Amino acid sequence: QIGNWKLGRTLGQGAHGRVRIARNAKTGQMAAIKIIPKTYLSSQSNDSFENSDLEADKHEIAMQREVVLLKLIDHPNIMRLYDVWDLPGELYLVLEYVQGGELFDYLCENGALSTSEALSYFQQIILAIDYCHRFNIAHRDLKPENILLDSDFNIKIADFGLAAFQSDQPLHSACGSPHYTAPEVLMGNGYDGIVADVWSCGIILYALLVGRLPFEAEELEDLLALICEGSFDIPSHIDPLARDLIIRMLETDVELRINLTEVQNHPFFLSRPLNTSALPALSLEQIARPLRTREDVDPELFRNLCTLWRGTSEMELLDSLTSSEQNWQKGVYHLL
Numbered sequence: 001q002i003g004n005w006k007l008g009r010t011l012g013q014g015a016h017g018r019v020r021i022a023r024n025a026k027t028g029q030m031a032a033i034k035i036i037p038k039t040y041l042s043s044q045s046n047d048s049f050e051n052s053d054l055e056a057d058k059h060e061i062a063m064q065r066e067v068v069l070l071k072l073i074d075h076p077n078i079m080r081l082y083d084v085w086d087l088p089g090e091l092y093l094v095l096e097y098v099q100g101g102e103l104f105d106y107l108c109e110n111g112a113l114s115t116s117e118a119l120s121y122f123q124q125i126i127l128a129i130d131y132c133h134r135f136n137i138a139h140r141d142l143k144p145e146n147i148l149l150d151s152d153f154n155i156k157i158a159d160f161g162l163a164a165f166q167s168d169q170p171l172h173s174a175c176g177s178p179h180y181t182a183p184e185v186l187m188g189n190g191y192d193g194i195v196a197d198v199w200s201c202g203i204i205l206y207a208l209l210v211g212r213l214p215f216e217a218e219e220l221e222d223l224l225a226l227i228c229e230g231s232f233d234i235p236s237h238i239d240p241l242a243r244d245l246i247i248r249m250l251e252t253d254v255e256l257r258i259n260l261t262e263v264q265n266h267p268f269f270l271s272r273p274l275n276t277s278a279l280p281a282l283s284l285e286q287i288a289r290p291l292r293t294r295e296d297v298d299p300e301l302f303r304n305l306c307t308l309w310r311g312t313s314e315m316e317l318l319d320s321l322t323s324s325e326q327n328w329q330k331g332v333y334h335l336l
Helices: 055-072 103-110 115-134 183-187 193-210 220-229 240-249 260-264 299-308 314-322 328-335
Strands: 005-014 017-024 030-037 081-087 090-096 147-149 155-157
Touching (some): 055 299, 115 155, 115 240, 115 260, 183 193, 183 220, 193 240, 193 260, 240 260, 299 328, 314 328
Antiparallel strands (some): 005 017, 017 030, 081 090
């Protein structure tokens, strides 16, 4: 038992740790508890750790960052974080329990979906990821295995183990599953995680409509070459509007690739009513309120900011919080 949470059977196990079902002894609420060994570097993402000398520091900071990012997110199509328990050797994340299983398994059982059903799922995915992007959070591991369906067939985005806060500096870690990874990530020259997420969403849309992936090869080297080349076929029966959107999302030139605002204004995206009750994320103007003095800064919240802006000095962060200019440091502080 962890706090009020009584642990039950194991739901799954992977590279990020194991997940067990749990029930709150007081309220009866069900949850999924993700148990992460502290020896695991959450997500293999070293973007914030270039100046860290100790491997143990990298492990700890990576897990801290994942938790901070999850604290920021509150959307009906994203798995919620209820609680965190930091125990010796392991970190316990108490997450929303989603009964329907993975979208991946649903696709394996049903194959290509109807245009209407595929679009319903795709709309929910895009709205959830756009919500993250409004806070400069890039998921970086979008794939059907990390997308769950609840009992009413609503989408729940899960597993933010590879997520990163996208600052004005490029990310460098080549992470995620190759079949869903954008070519600029594979090339290793630095990339924008938010732009790369759009590519992954395009791969998912293709899989929903076609029942297979656009880039497939037996050898990894051949697969990576196909992705970087960006050449793929779309079956002739696919809706012409969907075809156009897929092509624009799977554009290898990041300057030409469609963004999520444009995706949401695309005729295919708008061809059926939205199936979501999500409210838009608050704008930076609404949340970036300056603190009056440095003495008003909460120490725990400030530590969370230091986790996300690891390359920034504490003095610079404090200046950002008391500045009259709009910035994401103040926005994230107030959200936390």
